[in-house]
Amino acid sequence: MSKVFSALAVSVDGDITGRDPGAGRGLGDGGTLFVVSHPPAPEISDRQNLVTTGIEDAIAAARETAGDKDVAFMGGGVVTEALKAGLVDEVVLHQVPVLLGEGRPFFWALPEQVRLRLVEAVPAPGVTHLHYEIQR
Structure with a gap:
């Protein structure tokens, strides 16, 4: 595991994702996952919490769970909604150079009003970690 992933693993506790049957596979032993979805999400586990009332409520619940730790997002849809709501301070992306045909954009x-300022770029084998600060 890279130094960047190791640092994130100890600094994050609450994770937020959109409706995805595979969400939370990378949670390891700890961490609580908040799934933002209006229709019921399939295969909700005991470590996953369904939030049907929007991104703001999911972030509030994740912050409560995380305590002094950070809250992370998995997926461009929830990140985009949180950015629109003005509830994101920084963005850390892990860019893996894989060609996926036509692909789809990460962000919606x-x-x-959202501007990203690159704080750090850390190259590692098979991945480049990009840390951005949100400028308002």
């Missing part, structure tokens, strides 16, 4: 349409 970002609001114009």
Whole structure:
């Protein structure tokens, strides 16, 4: 595991994702996953919490669980919604150079007021870790 992943593993406790049957596979022994979905999400486990009332409520619940630790997002849809709501301070992306055919964008349409400032780029075998600060 890279130094970046190791540092994130100890600094994050609450994770937020959109509706995805495989969500939370990388949680390891700890961590609580909050699944944001209006329709019921399939295969919810005892470590996953369904939130049907929106991204703001999911973030509030994750913050309560995380205590002094950070809250993380898995998936461009929930990140985009949190950015629109002004509830993100920084973005850490792990870019893996894999060609997936046509692919799809990670983020949905970002609001114009969101500007990212690159703080750090850390190359590692098979991945580049990009740390951005949100500028408002």
